[in-house]
Amino acid sequence: MKIKETITRLAALLLACATLDARAVDAVIFDRAASSADLRREYSKALLLQVMERTVPEFGPYTIEYADIHMERPRLLAALKDGKLINVTAYPADAKWLKSLRAVPVPTDMGLQSWRISLIDSKNQDRMRKLVLPEGLKEMTAGVGSVWVTRASLHDNGFHYVTGSNYIGLFDMLIAGRFDYFPRGVNEIFQEYDLRKQAYPQLAVEDSVVLHDNIPSMFFVSPKNPQLYKRIRAGMEALLKDGTLERFVLEHHRSYLQRAKLCNRRRIDLPNKDIDPAMLARKELWLDPFNPRHGFCPK
Structure with a gap:
């Protein structure tokens, strides 16, 4: 009886551990592009992968899947609130999204x-x-x-x-x-x-x-996934702190900034009343393409 009882308890323990491991996997469902010619999502997908990899030691394994269909902003917002068809996206921030979803307060492209x-x-x-x-x-x-x-x-x-x-x-x-x-x-x-x-x-x-226009693109996470939000925020802050985020932004956009020739252009500033002033005040969040150290403008 003791041997049988021990085996039964061991089996129950193994089953509990397996269940715990399954629950520990952070499952991301990201949004789908409008078409194969729509490349707007490629950068944020690559960045999200960096974030999830960086946070494996602290948060454990993860999976990334994609929504079955493309959704425009109103439907996407509703789906993110629900958290079943999709639970993460990266989009320019507006007041409704900032209020309804969990916004990671680090711009994905440092404001580019x-x-x-x-x-x-x-x-x-x-x-x-x-x-x-x-x-x-x-x-x-x-x-x-x-x-x-x-x-x-x-x-x-x-x-x-x-x-x-x-x-x-x-x-x-x-x-x-x-x-x-x-x-x-x-x-x-x-x-x-x-x-x-x-x-x-x-x-x-x-x-x-x-x-x-001071409209940052940010990762938005469903309010139904607080642990996933915590993970993505921790990952973005870590990438920001050690300079990885800036290097990643420049690696993906340097050629575009060179082609843009921003320093030869006339600039119009469009104030944004919806962004938290504290976020705008964090200078380390924003890449200044006019800073000579980046090499896009003359010293």
């Missing part, structure tokens, strides 16, 4: 996406160069997604815009003349241009203006 230059029809290049700023740009019309945070920033700062219902359609709208310029993050515009320049021969990168 908030430096915006525009895709235009090449016939408008000379006109853009001659604008008196900011008044001249306010007389023109920007194109933006109907639920994008950029729309609120343009509205709050007195710029005209038209909206498109989806990301891919905005490129067609630009070429059709529905709006004059399409502001894009410096981290994404050159991939978009390179992918589409053959299909749209008149597409061009505007070369004289940069908007700075």
Whole structure:
């Protein structure tokens, strides 16, 4: 009886340990891109992998899967609240998301996406160069997604815009003349241009203006996954502290910053009332592309 009882208890202990190990695995479900031509998610996916790997010693194993379908912002927010179809994404921050989800307070790209230059029809290049700023740009019309945070920033700062219902359609709208310029993050515009320049021969990168809207991209975690939030926040802070995050940002974006030639552009600042001033005050969170030490601007 004692031998049988010992075996039974051992089996129960092994089963409990197996169950505990299964529960200890942090399961990430990340959002899916709009299409194979939409490369906006690639950087944040690579960064998330770095975060999860960095935190293995403290938090244990993990898995990363992807949502079955692409979701635009309203549906994505609802799914993140629920935490079943998706539990992590990286997106520009707005007031509703900051209130409803757990936002990791370290910008994923150290603020690079908030430096915006525009895709235009090449016939408008000379006109853009001659604008008196900011008044001249306010007389023109920007194109933006109907639920994008950029729309609120343009509205709050007195710029005209038209909206498109989806990301891919905005490129067609630009070429059709529905709006004059399409502001894009410096981290994404050159991939978009390179992918589409053959299909749209008149597409061009505007070369004289940069908007700075202070909208950080952040990891957002479902409130149903507090442990996952704790892990991603710890990982981002660790990458920031030892300089890995800055090196990672520059490794992925150096060529884009070189092509952007920000120091040759006229700058328009668009204040953002939704971001915690304490976050803006943490200078180590933000990569300044104008700092000569990065080599993009002359000393």
